[in-house]
Amino acid sequence: MVKSKKLSGADIFFESLRRENVEVIFGYPGGATLKIYEKLYDIDFLKHILVRHEQGATHMAEGYAKATGKVGVVLVTSGPGATNTVTGIADAYMDSVPIVVFTGQVPTHLIGNDAFQEADIIGITRPITKHSFLVRDVNDLAPTIRKAFYIASSGRPGPVVVDLPKNMINSECDYEFAEKISIRGYKPNYNGHLNQIKKAAKIISEAKRPLLYVGGGVIMSDSAPELTSFARENNLPVTMTLLGLGAFPGTDKLSMGMLGMHGTYWSNQAVNNCDVLVSLGARFDDRVTGKVDTFATQAYKIHVDIDPTAIDKNVLVDLPIVGDVKKVLAALKSAMPATPQIDDWWNEINSWKKECPLDYDMGDGQLRTQYVLERLCDLTKGDALIVSDVGQHQMHIAQYYKFNHPRSLLNSGGLGTMGFSVPAAIGASFGVKDRQIISISGDGGFQMNIQELITAVANKVPVKFIVINNSFLGMVRQWQELFHAEKYSFTDLGSSNPDFVKIGEALGIPSWSTDKIDEVDMLLEKVLDINDGPSLIEFKVAKEEMVFPMVPSGGSISDMILERLNPKRMV
Amino acid sequence: MKHTISILVENSFGAFDRVATMFSAKGFNLHSLTIGETEIRDISRMTIVTSGDDQIIGQVVKQLNRLIDTVKVYDLTKNDRTERELALITVLYQKGVLEELKNINDIFRGKVVDINNKSITLEITGPPAKINAAVNVLLPYGIKEMARSGTVALKRGDQIKQPRKELESTKL
Numbered sequence A: 001m002v003k004s005k006k007l008s009g010a011d012i013f014f015e016s017l018r019r020e021n022v023e024v025i026f027g028y029p030g031g032a033t034l035k036i037y038e039k040l041y042d043i044d045f046l047k048h049i050l051v052r053h054e055q056g057a058t059h060m061a062e063g064y065a066k067a068t069g070k071v072g073v074v075l076v077t078s079g080p081g082a083t084n085t086v087t088g089i090a091d092a093y094m095d096s097v098p099i100v101v102f103t104g105q106v107p108t109h110l111i112g113n114d115a116f117q118e119a120d121i122i123g124i125t126r127p128i129t130k131h132s133f134l135v136r137d138v139n140d141l142a143p144t145i146r147k148a149f150y151i152a153s154s155g156r157p158g159p160v161v162v163d164l165p166k167n168m169i170n171s172e173c174d175y176e177f178a179e180k181i182s183i184r185g186y187k188p189n190y191n192g193h194l195n196q197i198k199k200a201a202k203i204i205s206e207a208k209r210p211l212l213y214v215g216g217g218v219i220m221s222d223s224a225p226e227l228t229s230f231a232r233e234n235n236l237p238v239t240m241t242l243l244g245l246g247a248f249p250g251t252d253k254l255s256m257g258m259l260g261m262h263g264t265y266w267s268n269q270a271v272n273n274c275d276v277l278v279s280l281g282a283r284f285d286d287r288v289t290g291k292v293d294t295f296a297t298q299a300y301k302i303h304v305d306i307d308p309t310a311i312d313k314n315v316l317v318d319l320p321i322v323g324d325v326k327k328v329l330a331a332l333k334s335a336m337p338a339t340p341q342i343d344d345w346w347n348e349i350n351s352w353k354k355e356c357p358l359d360y361d362m363g364d365g366q367l368r369t370q371y372v373l374e375r376l377c378d379l380t381k382g383d384a385l386i387v388s389d390v391g392q393h394q395m396h397i398a399q400y401y402k403f404n405h406p407r408s409l410l411n412s413g414g415l416g417t418m419g420f421s422v423p424a425a426i427g428a429s430f431g432v433k434d435r436q437i438i439s440i441s442g443d444g445g446f447q448m449n450i451q452e453l454i455t456a457v458a459n460k461v462p463v464k465f466i467v468i469n470n471s472f473l474g475m476v477r478q479w480q481e482l483f484h485a486e487k488y489s490f491t492d493l494g495s496s497n498p499d500f501v502k503i504g505e506a507l508g509i510p511s512w513s514t515d516k517i518d519e520v521d522m523l524l525e526k527v528l529d530i531n532d533g534p535s536l537i538e539f540k541v542a543k544e545e546m547v548f549p550m551v552p553s554g555g556s557i558s559d560m561i562l563e564r565l566n567p568k569r570m571v
Numbered sequence B: 001m002k003h004t005i006s007i008l009v010e011n012s013f014g015a016f017d018r019v020a021t022m023f024s025a026k027g028f029n030l031h032s033l034t035i036g037e038t039e040i041r042d043i044s045r046m047t048i049v050t051s052g053d054d055q056i057i058g059q060v061v062k063q064l065n066r067l068i069d070t071v072k073v074y075d076l077t078k079n080d081r082t083e084r085e086l087a088l089i090t091v092l093y094q095k096g097v098l099e100e101l102k103n104i105n106d107i108f109r110g111k112v113v114d115i116n117n118k119s120i121t122l123e124i125t126g127p128p129a130k131i132n133a134a135v136n137v138l139l140p141y142g143i144k145e146m147a148r149s150g151t152v153a154l155k156r157g158d159q160i161k162q163p164r165k166e167l168e169s170t171k172l
Helices: A009-019 A031-040 A054-068 A086-094 A121-128 A138-153 A166-170 A194-206 A216-220 A224-234 A265-273 A325-335 A343-355 A369-380 A392-400 A421-429 A452-458 A474-483 A500-506 A517-528 B015-026 B054-066 B098-107 B128-141
Strands: A005-008 A024-027 A047-050 A072-076 A099-105 A131-134 A160-165 A172-175 A210-214 A238-240 A255-258 A276-280 A300-305 A319-322 A385-388 A437-442 A463-469 A511-514 A535-540 B002-010 B032-037 B043-051 B070-075 B081-092 B111-115 B119-126 B143-148 B152-155
Touching: A005 A009, A009 A031, A009 A138, A009 A166, A009 A172, A024 A054, A031 A072, A031 A099, A031 A160, A031 A166, A047 A452, A054 A072, A054 A086, A054 A099, A054 A421, A054 A452, A086 A099, A086 A121, A099 A138, A099 A166, A121 A131, A121 A160, A121 B015, A131 A138, A138 A160, A138 A172, A160 A166, A194 A276, A194 A300, A194 A319, A194 A325, A210 A224, A210 A265, A216 A224, A224 A325, A238 A265, A255 A265, A255 A392, A265 A343, A276 A325, A300 A325, A369 A392, A369 A463, A369 A517, A385 A392, A385 A421, A392 A437, A392 A474, A421 A437, A421 A452, A421 A463, A452 A463, A463 A500, A500 A511, A500 A535, A511 A517, A517 A535, B002 B015, B002 B054, B002 B152, B015 B032, B015 B043, B015 B054, B043 B152, B054 B070, B081 B128, B098 B111, B098 B119, B098 B128, B119 B128, B128 B143
Parallel strands: A024 A047, A024 A072, A072 A099, A099 A160, A131 A160, A210 A238, A210 A276, A238 A255, A276 A300, A300 A319, A385 A437, A437 A463, A463 A535, A511 A535
Antiparallel strands: A005 A172, B002 B043, B002 B070, B032 B043, B081 B119, B081 B143, B081 B152, B111 B119
């Protein structure tokens, strides 16, 4: 046992972060956290990134965590500092991202008094956190921080909030590193049930039309190698969710691309026609299933997930396996009695691929997002770290960029948070040094956390910011065209959009803009060569481009819209 | 169908709140909720009555288990169990009906816990169905106020396993 010594709450805070091997925190100082920032002045074992808005801090922590697998750490002050983190926390909760958010709080004797900069952040974030703590005794601080990191990163990961009243930070106590802490109500189950795994192996090996349906859990648990060898050994088709992209190489012949609302035609047909559906670390989200009653009705459903609540939540499954998908996949591979014989199934899949390939038309001479992404994929050989925002460009990325590696596509899947890309890409850059990091946003989302460009400049992060400017909130516009009587209500940003190049230049970011197809390669090559700081390209693309195929919300695969049926008079 | 769920929960800040919030966040029904001390110093027992089909109840139990502060969750509906509720019922009475009220109280094996010349307060204990029956009988007399404790329940003693492994701690 280490001999204990007297430390202040602020000292314990940093000592605990050091013990958790934290290398970077994203934060913004304020009244309630002054003592921590006083100590931080002399701390050199970690880097503090000063954000420009606390929402940016949480998305940066998410980007860092998604890109590295480590816990992202946020430090903000009480009241507005804390409430500004809420969207990022909700985002991390939906996508199971391990982050720990430290919020300052008014002193314990003022809690509940409507004190200056007081907000009940524990109450506000209760439904969007995996867990949260209010530290009410400085003696609890060290074990609380240890628990917070453990809970955030184990089992199904998620955000944890630790609320730190000012007097807890300022007061002193005997400090001991909490080697052993106990959480009796939290015991994640990592090993899947062996008999269930054997049963699954038998069913998969006898399947005539099997399909692997892969979600973000495979990436989070670093199971991509296990998945790849299992799929290749058994010649199994692999379709991925938005968060699962990268878990299996997009260029592999077994890869089916994404499924669901904007998934490939052949993926969705395969879901509709498969006889065994193996879900690995996915949660049957409504954007995947569409109308639940008509989802994979012919399939025997096997569901592997570490979170028991994911099972039978949206879709009733036949064979649940609760466990770490990495361990389950390894066990499944060795339990396979035979390789499934599925040549006929592959013939069927390949004919669907020919029937309805992904394509787009630039015959009118206008630049298309799809083209930019194809060129980007080509120039980066599918090896870049792409950080997407939310909307049409996000779906086009999922369709057209062929990800070779896990942790290559960071985006906001569950919550669909516009404004995610810019800060998340910056956050990722503090954990990933050996890959190109490319942030891609629409003109709407880019403006939602545009202030973080300043953080990028201040820290000289070599992120390439790409703005896909179609002068519209494109995805909403698409729904307005298809389902809302072409009333383009408040989605036309065109006349009020700023000059993105001037914004970039004002911040000292080398910036370009083009609407010319033949300038795409030249500009992309230019920014891919800039590695001493951020750079920016605005691509002005066709205003009314749509994302197809599309399964309308709540619809069945058979309702899939493949192309614009009667080309409309354009705006 | 109604289900009685018993939860052993850490006696820590916000733990009860977390359980209650989960019900509203997930849109589950919550008919009654009680909290009280247990034989273990830092653990409380919450007894919850909820309803839903098998899929929903399965989710309720799993979502409760998922909370970090819940140590053990039992769906008692599957077990042989003892369920009790306590009700305090104040009835206004006119001259002449006091005897009737006392008879009703005796039938339900209640206690008279307060009386004055206008009203009488009965304490009735039993399974929730018995309380409902008492309330129905008393309604025509004019119930002035009523407080029900909500259901508390335990599985029968022969089903308890020793030792209670679930209360052991996870060590990091």
